[in-house]
Amino acid sequence: MKSAVIVFPGLNRDRDMIAALTKVSGTAPAIVWHQDADLPDVDLAVIPGGFSYGDYLRCGAIAARSPIMDKVRAHAARGGKVLGVCNGFQILIEAGLLPGALMRNMSLKFVCREVKLEVVNADTDFTRGYSKGQIIRCPVAHHDGNYFADAETIARLEGNGQVAFRYAEGTNPNGSINDIAGIFNEQKNVLGLMPHPENLIEAAHGGDDGRALFTGLLGNAA
Amino acid sequence: MTIPNDIRITPELVADHGLKPDEYQKILDLIGREPTYTELGIFSAMWNEHCSYKSSKKWLKTLPTTGPRVIQGPGENAGVVDIGDGQAVVFKMESHNHPSFIEPYQGAATGVGGILRDVFTMGARPVAAMNALRFGSPDHEKTRHLVSGVVAGVGGYGNAFGVPTVGGEVEFDERYNGNILVNAFAAGLADTDKIFYSKAEGVGLPVVYLGAKTGRDGVGGATMASAEFGDDIEEKRPTVQVGDPFTEKRLLEACLELMQTGAVIAIQDMGAAGLTCSAVEMGAKGDLGIELDLDKVPVREERMTPYEMMLSESQERMLMVLHPEKEAAARAVFEKWELDFATVGVTTDDLRFRVLWQGDEVANLPIKELGDEAPEYDRPWVEPKVPTPLAADDIPQMDVADALLKLMGGHQVSSRRWVYEQYDTLIQGNSLQRPGGDAGVIRVEGHPTKGLAFSSDVTPRYCEADPYEGGKQAVAECWRNLTATGAEPLAATDNLNFGNPERPEIMGQLVHAIRGIGEACLALDFPIVSGNVSLYNETNGRGILPTPTIGGVGLLPDWSQMARIGFAAAGQVILLVGAPPARGTHLGQSIYLRDLFGRKDGPAPHVDLAHERRTGDFVRKLIRSGVVTACHDLSDGGLAVGLAEMAVASGIGATVVDINDHDPILQYFGEDQGRYLVTLNLDPQGEELTALWRDAEALGIFAPWIGTTGGSDLVLGEARAIPVAALKAAHEGWFPNYMDGKAA
Numbered sequence: 001m002k003s004a005v006i007v008f009p010g011l012n013r014d015r016d017m018i019a020a021l022t023k024v025s026g027t028a029p030a031i032v033w034h035q036d037a038d039l040p041d042v043d044l045a046v047i048p049g050g051f052s053y054g055d056y057l058r059c060g061a062i063a064a065r066s067p068i069m070d071k072v073r074a075h076a077a078r079g080g081k082v083l084g085v086c087n088g089f090q091i092l093i094e095a096g097l098l099p100g101a102l103m104r105n106m107s108l109k110f111v112c113r114e115v116k117l118e119v120v121n122a123d124t125d126f127t128r129g130y131s132k133g134q135i136i137r138c139p140v141a142h143h144d145g146n147y148f149a150d151a152e153t154i155a156r157l158e159g160n161g162q163v164a165f166r167y168a169e170g171t172n173p174n175g176s177i178n179d180i181a182g183i184f185n186e187q188k189n190v191l192g193l194m195p196h197p198e199n200l201i202e203a204a205h206g207g208d209d210g211r212a213l214f215t216g217l218l219g220n221a222a
Numbered sequence: 223m224t225i226p227n228d229i230r231i232t233p234e235l236v237a238d239h240g241l242k243p244d245e246y247q248k249i250l251d252l253i254g255r256e257p258t259y260t261e262l263g264i265f266s267a268m269w270n271e272h273c274s275y276k277s278s279k280k281w282l283k284t285l286p287t288t289g290p291r292v293i294q295g296p297g298e299n300a301g302v303v304d305i306g307d308g309q310a311v312v313f314k315m316e317s318h319n320h321p322s323f324i325e326p327y328q329g330a331a332t333g334v335g336g337i338l339r340d341v342f343t344m345g346a347r348p349v350a351a352m353n354a355l356r357f358g359s360p361d362h363e364k365t366r367h368l369v370s371g372v373v374a375g376v377g378g379y380g381n382a383f384g385v386p387t388v389g390g391e392v393e394f395d396e397r398y399n400g401n402i403l404v405n406a407f408a409a410g411l412a413d414t415d416k417i418f419y420s421k422a423e424g425v426g427l428p429v430v431y432l433g434a435k436t437g438r439d440g441v442g443g444a445t446m447a448s449a450e451f452g453d454d455i456e457e458k459r460p461t462v463q464v465g466d467p468f469t470e471k472r473l474l475e476a477c478l479e480l481m482q483t484g485a486v487i488a489i490q491d492m493g494a495a496g497l498t499c500s501a502v503e504m505g506a507k508g509d510l511g512i513e514l515d516l517d518k519v520p521v522r523e524e525r526m527t528p529y530e531m532m533l534s535e536s537q538e539r540m541l542m543v544l545h546p547e548k549e550a551a552a553r554a555v556f557e558k559w560e561l562d563f564a565t566v567g568v569t570t571d572d573l574r575f576r577v578l579w580q581g582d583e584v585a586n587l588p589i590k591e592l593g594d595e596a597p598e599y600d601r602p603w604v605e606p607k608v609p610t611p612l613a614a615d616d617i618p619q620m621d622v623a624d625a626l627l628k629l630m631g632g633h634q635v636s637s638r639r640w641v642y643e644q645y646d647t648l649i650q651g652n653s654l655q656r657p658g659g660d661a662g663v664i665r666v667e668g669h670p671t672k673g674l675a676f677s678s679d680v681t682p683r684y685c686e687a688d689p690y691e692g693g694k695q696a697v698a699e700c701w702r703n704l705t706a707t708g709a710e711p712l713a714a715t716d717n718l719n720f721g722n723p724e725r726p727e728i729m730g731q732l733v734h735a736i737r738g739i740g741e742a743c744l745a746l747d748f749p750i751v752s753g754n755v756s757l758y759n760e761t762n763g764r765g766i767l768p769t770p771t772i773g774g775v776g777l778l779p780d781w782s783q784m785a786r787i788g789f790a791a792a793g794q795v796i797l798l799v800g801a802p803p804a805r806g807t808h809l810g811q812s813i814y815l816r817d818l819f820g821r822k823d824g825p826a827p828h829v830d831l832a833h834e835r836r837t838g839d840f841v842r843k844l845i846r847s848g849v850v851t852a853c854h855d856l857s858d859g860g861l862a863v864g865l866a867e868m869a870v871a872s873g874i875g876a877t878v879v880d881i882n883d884h885d886p887i888l889q890y891f892g893e894d895q896g897r898y899l900v901t902l903n904l905d906p907q908g909e910e911l912t913a914l915w916r917d918a919e920a921l922g923i924f925a926p927w928i929g930t931t932g933g934s935d936l937v938l939g940e941a942r943a944i945p946v947a948a949l950k951a952a953h954e955g956w957f958p959n960y961m962d963g964k965a966a
Contacts, residue, residue, distance in 0.1 A: 009468070009471075009472050009559065009560065010382070010468045010471055010472070012382070012383065012384025012471060012649065013384070013649060015650065015651075016649065016650060016651045019651055020651070035558075050382075050384065051381075051382040051467070051468060051471070053468065054382065054466065054467065054468025054469075055382070055468075056468070109374070109644050110374075110377050110378075110381055110644045110645075110646075111643055111644070112381075112642075112643055112644070112645060112646045112647055112648065113643050139648055141381070141646045141648065141649065143381075196648075198651070199648050199649075199651050204651075204652070204654060204665055204781070205648075205651065
């Protein structure tokens, strides 16, 4: 599976994501600068974490209106996979590729710590490396990860199996409604999540619970 | 309002610029005429304490700054140390004390921004940060506000920039009520053959301005940071700069990309005193003149005067001298990152610093003298008075378990989780040890086994009691913390925070602390490669505790053998390596006395540097031999707190046996130096342990077996068993409770 990482100015976990994709698949992803005219021909487009445009205006709002996002939207419409992590999740929401909103953490503070995640839907290309109900470790590092949507949207997400990950065992770090940590679009080819699986893929990270997301997505593990 | 350049220079105006009458006379002698208003501003920027080190230079020269691994010592933007394989670690620590007290969020944020810029100016990508923070008494009305603002500011900048914060310190003392300390450390990695310096070379080359636009923020900041505070402190808010980590992140990427093109001859970031300092430094170091045309400087405010432009401390700006044939390629890189790029001047051969503005020459000064002829003082100083020893029977008693629980749940020892969870500690994916242990450790990306350890240390109460021993102790503790991970300490940076050097007692502290630091660095082969001095940390005549913060870097050849502080398993032997036969003896200046009995008396503990060296080298060898399962050096709170921290970090208890005929308070809470707790995966009856003791004895190191890990309680001799869960609750509880307004 071929992948590309889209880089906006101010993103800062692009290098972490590139390293994870490279280490897991054995192949480096294509790097797409936000001003590039096109997405290369890939199966997976990834928007990594960071502070695109300094989080000015609203997290992800400026990047979401960048021309490259039209290409990402077209890629998703064709059934191509899109993964957004942290700021990438915020950008996907601002771009209308995923529903809801990510508000400031309930504590009003940035939080960087390890949480527990429940794999809610393991029946997708993103999550098939896990089993349903599995509890995994995963770090978070964000200021605005408090997921919110109206009751109707939440009911639809829950009913359609669009909730990918839920904070488990009382570790919700930000006040997200229904402990939601990550969601799919309706077709399950777009995933956005706040935690950072790319930072827990090898012994040096103190664990590799995040690795299965990438092995599931990219096929054979290197 | 536009201030004309021909404003009359009065004695009041000179004084407002922080220049003494004799210093002004020196200016008159140097240039043979009255300076223009802009020139006066330039002199005040170059000759203030912050930029000229005029009170400390004489003593800083005595520090050891060289070694086989040192590529660049003090005098550049940061120190550079060889870590093998063609790579170097580039690091420095710098204070942002005065601005952080006036405006905690922006003060701390721009402190972090400034130190990151120092590191990437040299061509290094920042890979680790630390922050040593000191606040006033927890019950002082401003403390919570300052803690919350400073921590948010450090996080706000570092997190967005994308560097992991791997360690640091947070301490409270009433002596910081009016002057908090924010000491920011950053380290980066570079290839040894791609280090960039500030020395300009070549006449007639373009001087290029890069990064953010110039505004009025921070005008006079460095001069402000070189004066005491009075009650009018709030009026100084406009001298604090405003940070933009988004621009800094782009500046980092653009600079590193530009350096790859081979276009850069010299580079200097605009920090304190902005355009003035950076231009003068590049020219003076290269024996060149510089001519600047201010009409070309990108500005974000209207009608800025030359005075304001020369003294602005707007952040995220760089000055470079470029190869003219590569100017176009350089411009393309900066345009890609949407940053300003302007050729604002040229190097000349006349050794003059000339500033042009709207067709006028507003400054024309001798460039070498601006830097080299800065006043240098041998300020009078007095020998610090060292407290008398405590009487042998002066051992205030308290139940050992009660005392330990109180210390673990007190402001000094309690967990800093509330602070470090607001910092991104794992970005870049290389953090091997995050805050909470003895040192932060990262792996060297791209290398299969190498790691780097970082620690920041000083014990200000020791320095207050005895600046010489305190200076030694700061270095020794930093060296010890690096050693406790298994790292070889390579080199250090010093951030010397003191009161008003014009008072002989303060100058005496500075002189003695530097002597102690120098001796310790020499004895431990731990040279100082960069640093910063922050004086005048005083409010209404009362100084801070002398606080010479030491930031150290160590190298792990193989991080898979790194030691951590948490007990690894039950049933393991605990050794107290480097202890005196009585385990602990020294209560003077201990937190046991200070925090449980309100006593600040007695001498600081003595640091025996030869013992320190022997013991540390022995412990490091043990760790690298693979038998050590956990390691922790002893500091605040002595043996009891050290054991409790190891238990809390792992959830595993331990049972320790008292020695007879020695007061348990001294055993458990004495703060004798040069001690480590080590657990071993060895048979207590086996030959390997006997051999280890034989080796220790041959080196003159006492390493008694004091107990065994296991269970869910910490049992200290005859004292009642304390559940590890209770220690953890106390340890984790204080900070969040305090910030919620529940405890002080």
